[in-house]
Amino acid sequence: MKIHGVHHRTIWLSDNGWSVRIFDQRQLPWRIEIAELTSVEMAARAIREMWTRGAPLVGATAAYGLCLGLRADASDPALEAHYKALLATRPTAVNLRWALDRMKAAVKPHQGERRVAAAYQCAAAICNEDVDTNRAIGEHGVQLIEALARANPGRTLNILTHCNAGWLATVDYGTALAPIYLAHDRSIPVHVWVDETRPRNQGASLTAFELAQHGVPHTVIADNAGGLLMQQRKVDLCIVGTDRVARNGDVCNKIGTYLKALAARDNGVPFYIGLPLSTFDPSIARGADIPIEERSAEEVTVIYGKSNDGSVAAVRITDSPAANPAFDVTPARLVTGYITEKGVTGTCDVFVPEVRKSG
Amino acid sequence: MKIHGVHHRTIWLSDNGWSVRIFDQRQLPWRIEIAELTSVEMAARAIREMWTRGAPLVGATAAYGLCLGLRADASDPALEAHYKALLATRPTAVNLRWALDRMKAAVKPHQGERRVAAAYQCAAAICNEDVDTNRAIGEHGVQLIEALARANPGRTLNILTHCNAGWLATVDYGTALAPIYLAHDRSIPVHVWVDETRPRNQGASLTAFELAQHGVPHTVIADNAGGLLMQQRKVDLCIVGTDRVARNGDVCNKIGTYLKALAARDNGVPFYIGLPLSTFDPSIARGADIPIEERSAEEVTVIYGKSNDGSVAAVRITDSPAANPAFDVTPARLVTGYITEKGVTGTCDVFVPEVRKSG
Numbered sequence: 013m014k015i016h017g018v019h020h021r022t023i024w025l026s027d028n029g030w031s032v033r034i035f036d037q038r039q040l041p042w043r044i045e046i047a048e049l050t051s052v053e054m055a056a057r058a059i060r061e062m063w064t065r066g067a068p069l070v071g072a073t074a075a076y077g078l079c080l081g082l083r084a085d086a087s088d089p090a091l092e093a094h095y096k097a098l099l100a101t102r103p104t105a106v107n108l109r110w111a112l113d114r115m116k117a118a119v120k121p122h123q124g125e126r127r128v129a130a131a132y133q134c135a136a137a138i139c140n141e142d143v144d145t146n147r148a149i150g151e152h153g154v155q156l157i158e159a160l161a162r163a164n165p166g167r168t169l170n171i172l173t174h175c176n177a178g179w180l181a182t183v184d185y186g187t188a189l190a191p192i193y194l195a196h197d198r199s200i201p202v203h204v205w206v207d208e209t210r211p212r213n214q215g216a217s218l219t220a221f222e223l224a225q226h227g228v229p230h231t232v233i234a235d236n237a238g239g240l241l242m243q244q245r246k247v248d249l250c251i252v253g254t255d256r257v258a259r260n261g262d263v264c265n266k267i268g269t270y271l272k273a274l275a276a277r278d279n280g281v282p283f284y285i286g287l288p289l290s291t292f293d294p295s296i297a298r299g300a301d302i303p304i305e306e307r308s309a310e311e312v313t314v315i316y317g318k319s320n321d322g323s324v325a326a327v328r329i330t331d332s333p334a335a336n337p338a339f340d341v342t343p344a345r346l347v348t349g350y351i352t353e354k355g356v357t358g359t360c361d362v363f364v365p366e367v368r369k370s371g
Numbered sequence: 372m373k374i375h376g377v378h379h380r381t382i383w384l385s386d387n388g389w390s391v392r393i394f395d396q397r398q399l400p401w402r403i404e405i406a407e408l409t410s411v412e413m414a415a416r417a418i419r420e421m422w423t424r425g426a427p428l429v430g431a432t433a434a435y436g437l438c439l440g441l442r443a444d445a446s447d448p449a450l451e452a453h454y455k456a457l458l459a460t461r462p463t464a465v466n467l468r469w470a471l472d473r474m475k476a477a478v479k480p481h482q483g484e485r486r487v488a489a490a491y492q493c494a495a496a497i498c499n500e501d502v503d504t505n506r507a508i509g510e511h512g513v514q515l516i517e518a519l520a521r522a523n524p525g526r527t528l529n530i531l532t533h534c535n536a537g538w539l540a541t542v543d544y545g546t547a548l549a550p551i552y553l554a555h556d557r558s559i560p561v562h563v564w565v566d567e568t569r570p571r572n573q574g575a576s577l578t579a580f581e582l583a584q585h586g587v588p589h590t591v592i593a594d595n596a597g598g599l600l601m602q603q604r605k606v607d608l609c610i611v612g613t614d615r616v617a618r619n620g621d622v623c624n625k626i627g628t629y630l631k632a633l634a635a636r637d638n639g640v641p642f643y644i645g646l647p648l649s650t651f652d653p654s655i656a657r658g659a660d661i662p663i664e665e666r667s668a669e670e671v672t673v674i675y676g677k678s679n680d681g682s683v684a685a686v687r688i689t690d691s692p693a694a695n696p697a698f699d700v701t702p703a704r705l706v707t708g709y710i711t712e713k714g715v716t717g718t719c720d721v722f723v724p725e726v727r728k729s730g
Binding site: 041205206208209210211213216217220221223224230231232233234235236237238239240241243266267268270271272274275278300304312313314315316317318319320325326327328329330331332333334335336337339340341 | 400564565567568569570572575576579580582583589590591592593594595596597598599600602625626627629630631633634637659663671672673674675676677678679684685686687688689690691692693694695696698699700
């Protein structure tokens with residue numbers, strides 16, 4: 013997708029052919045800063061501290077992190093150590109494990125230089141496939157929006173999204189936002205309600221930035237506002253991403269998603285999940301079994317933004333203790349459908365064999 | 372209630388006997404600043420710009436605002452003008468109109484100095500009655516908490532609240548928080564989950580401040596987190612305040628309340644409203660008919676807090692457009708009960724005659 017009109021992916025190799033470049037997303041939307049990852053430790057830190065985030069992009073970054081680790085030490089014990097260090101960075105997203113397992117399988121048969129080469133090849137494949145996957149998610153999802161537009165001729169469609177499941181959460185295009193970008197490109201009048209997404213404000217700082225760069229009309233709202241907007245019939249459709257889907261279709265996603273799904277059900281608003289099949293985790297029976305990452309209380313009590321002098325600054329909103337669970341679980345019963353690269357389905361059951369095969 | 376151990380009300384006459392003092396709540400919790408209101412215009416501004424807020428306290432402030440206006444001009448046309456100016460400050464809370472109507476009825480029979488005296492007398496009565504009312508709400512509500520404590524011996528009860536319906540929202544004691552303060556005073560182990568309450572963060576800055584001053588254990592959470600906590604059985608009870616209750620029991624309260632009520636229902640958590648009967652509005656048939664105040668987008672995009680140097684500073688979180696509806700409506704079907712000064716009831720029907728009488 014584009015920044016100031018120039019196409020970018022969110023992760024790419026630098027000119028030296030081995031170090032990895034990403035956007036330091038903590039600086040967005042105020043500063044477009046590129047970080048150069050040169051070691052597995054740095055890649056792990058970039059994931060843990062959320063320089064980079066979003067389930068698919070975390071997987072891609074971990075894949076390249078393993079490349080960097082193997083470049084320093086390609087031995088079998090080192091491979092295991094790199095794998096473990098990267099896997100430990102974020103406990104909730106399953107794409108992280110999916111990408112690392114795929115990388116391990118690809119490099120295992122090789123040693124030394126050939127192992128390193130196989131790693132870079134596999135990481136590049138993971139990235140390219142993510143782009144293809146997201147384009148396919150967009151193609152399937154845009155049909156839902158086209159159907160809505162046909163049913164509501166002559167008016168703008170209002171789509172609500174939570175957190176950031178756009179191109180900044182993936183290698184390119186995005187998952188939940190891919191259908192929206194395609195709809196906009198096809199001149200369907202869409203307007204996006206962007207949940208701020210406390211505590212880290214990925215909606216206000218990343219989704220709004222993406223949509224603005226692409227020219228998609230949008231309005232930032234407090235996370236509290238979505239229920240009222242649905243009561244007032246100002247939301248036609250919700251689309252969100254996910255970090256892991258359990259075998260029964262329960263959806264683990266950014267904290268607060270569940271509340272929007274409840275409101276959507278209460279008001280008859282369709283609630284869709286945009287996701288690559290790699291996000292299904294058939295090894296987990298139900299959402300309640302997914303580990304929920306508890307992050308630092310400071311993410312709740314300290315907020316970053318642009319200060320009056322234009323610099324990025326922090327303000328503390330309370331001295332009281334705070335809790336910061338990062339994800340919640342939306343029960344499958346509240347999900348209208350799953351938009352995947354293979355099509356849209358009302359139940360994830362049909363995809364379980366696919367996942368088993370690719371997993 | 373106490374600040375640094377010293378008892379305070381939220382509104383009182385200054386030593387000159389006519390000007391009115393309030394806390395400038397926009398400065399809390401970082402600075403305890405007292406504002407002196409000397410004119411009806413200043414009182415209207417204090418309500419509109421939320422130096423003071425909370426449905427009961429807005430009513431009390433408007434009452435004293437009318438006193439200040441009559442002190443300058445006690446004529447009939449001036450009375451009407453003051454009434455209108457104060458009524459226009461906030462469209463959603465019904466206590467504002469209730470207090471102003473009561474004031475008008477009290478001063479109407481008098482002229483000149485006697486009208487002014489009658490006004491001050493009525494405003495003082497409104498304040499004193501608010502204190503008595505809230506103490507009674509606390510007494511009735513604490514019985515619910517005592518029953519929960521008996522059913523769960525030996526463990527701390529977790530109560531979730533949204534926005535601020537504590538003593539800072541009233542003249543003293545609070546509505547939704549009154550039962551919690553009483554429970555704590557009676558050595559029932561309670562812990563409060565405090566919704567941050569974006570966009571203005573009244574939970575993080577006011578409720579957390581109140582609870583800390585009173586020594587009640589509490590944890591601030593993002594508004595998004597309550598659903599997960601209920602899924603995890605970490606919430607025993609929700610209590611919130613309200614700005615207006617319709618004839619059918621629909622509850623208008625701070626934006627986001629509806630989402631918590633949905634989650635409470637989905638997880639079998641009791642959801643109570645703490646309110647004075649003056650908050651019932653029998654003239655409104657249902658919640659959807661209550662006017663929803665739309666406030667400035669800046670309240671969403673600019674966040675205030677303590678900066679590194681200790682001063683109160685603002686940061687901007689996005690340059691995108693934002694929307695800021697301030698209230699939503701929780702349908703009566705999601706409300707377990709209403710805690711009022713007359714007792715706890717599962718339906719508001721029984722109170723309508725009371726309201727008609729007192730209205």
